[in-house]
Amino acid sequence: MTNDDKTTIIMKTRYMQRMTLAGAIALTAGINTGCSSLFGQEGYFRDRGHDYLRADVIEPMKVPEGVESRSVEQLYVIPSEENIDLAITDEFEVPRPQPLSGNAFADKVKIQKLGQKRWILVSTEPSDVWPKVRNFLARNRLEVVFTDATNGIIETGWLQFKDDQERKDKYRIQIEQGVQPDNTEIHVLHMNVDRDIPGRGQVNWPAQSISAEREAWMLDELAATLATDVTGQATSLLAQTIGVEDKVKLTRDDGEPILNLDLDYTRAWATVGHAVQQQGFTLWEQDSDIGVYYVAYQSVGEEDEEEKDEEPGFFSSLFGSDEPEQVATSPYSLQQVLAHLQLDDTPANRAIFASISSDKSEPLQNVPGYLVVVRGLEDNIEIRIRDGYARPLDTRKAKELLNVIRRNLI
Structure with missing residues (x-):
């Protein structure tokens, strides 16, 4: 290759480099111009946050003659004073925050006792408890012969305990609203009769369980099952009428x-x-x-x-006091x-x-x-x-x- 050829190649290379640089500069300028047209004050994506300041005021809408207009009213109207708990008869004072009840953080399922009465207390609505009790009876193969979802009553068929072959037993389970909101009480009533007495027909339930031990057995088993039941049974639509009225x-x-x-x-x-x-x-x-x-x-x-x-001193807080608490x-x-x-x-x-x-x-x-x-x-x-x-x-x-x-x- 001659020197003239080499010179020609070098000049072409330099020419191409200059053209590439010029194209890059032109492309950059075009992008910058395009960005300003897209995002600038006059661009397509400009800030419209203050456009309302330049908006024109238009006249209120007029309805045709013969058509009655209605002014805009509150969607949530404050009701008249009907609830006795909210009635204000004197000068109103902001009440102090009420302390939480001692039952506020109790377990969800527990057995409650007052005197000789025992029942299961569940911290949920009766409509949630109803299917769980039905599921408990089904899993333990306890026959159900009568149900009344409206009043929360379930009666089992006659049962035969292995340790008592002379008598047969029957249970009535009452599911009802508790005395506190969103609480359910489950009461169990037990009865038994001689094994030879016919088991069909109307049952005359006693006022209290015939056997306290048999009642306690059912309460304990049912409470234990409800406490460990995490299957998330659906709410019963039939049992939603249980506990409609507060106790x-x-x-x-x-x-x-x-x-x-x-x-x-x-x-x-x-x-x-x-x-x-x-x-x-x-x-x-x-x-x-x-x-x-x-x-x-x-x-x-x-x-x-x-x-x-009556805040005690430093040493009394360390060593306590021998004086009993005054009641x-x-x-x-x-x-x-x-x-x-x-x-x-x-x-x-x-x-x-x-x-x-x-x-x-x-x-x-x-x-x-x-x-x-x-x-x-x-x-x-x-x-x-x-x-x-x-x-x-x-x-x-x-x-x-x-x-x-x-x-x-x-």
Whole structure:
């Protein structure tokens, strides 16, 4: 190759490099120009956040003649005051946060006991419990001969226990709404008869189980199964009517707040007795014959203030104190308090305290505490709270104390 040829090749190479560089510069310029046209103030994807400032005001829409116009109204209208729990009769004050019930963090399934009664308490709705109980009976091959999903009743067929060949047994399972919201109670009733008695036809169920041991066996087995059941059974549509009505309601009787309990009297008396020993209440005395609890109450806020005023020193916090904790007491017995009630002569008071004979002319001095009065017939129990003289409390105070009792019912 001659020198002229080499020179020609070098010149062509340099020419091509210059052309490539010029093309790259032109391409870059075109991209930059394109970006500005896409994203700039005049570009397609410009910021339109302030366009509303330049918008024109148009006249309101007019409807044709003969057509009635309707103004825009609230979608969620504030209802009128109908709920007794929310009624405000005095100057409103923001209430303190209420303490959580002692049952708030309890296990989802547990066996509850009051006196001689035992039942299963499940922290869910009855419509969720119904299919789980049916599944328990099916898995254990317990024949079901009668169901009433509306009232939450399941009856088994006749069973034969291996350790008792002379008699046959039968169970009735009652699923119902609990006294607290979103709780379910499962009650078990057991009966047995001689093996030779025909097993068909109507069954006359006893008021309480014939065998407490047989009842306890079914309760324990059913509770254990429900506690470990993670299969996520579907909610029963048929059983959604169980527990439609609350068992506990806060209402009024001639302006006085009261609690209405849809329970039998024995259960109501026992559960109120449990409630007045929880969450600030102290039970001093009780009289089941006349249906009165004599109690004291100290709110959580009052306890906190006393603790601040009586804060122990450094050394006492290290070594503690030998002095026992002081519990508030009353200088009067319940019988003394009831014998000196200061009651207005009204039909309501005469009916509520008909069984109590008191001397109004000799009042006791500074009677502390409260009287929790339990009255009513089966499945219609009324709970009132009065001061130490059995006089009605301020409406707000009565509702506050009744709500504390309500949260601690079991």
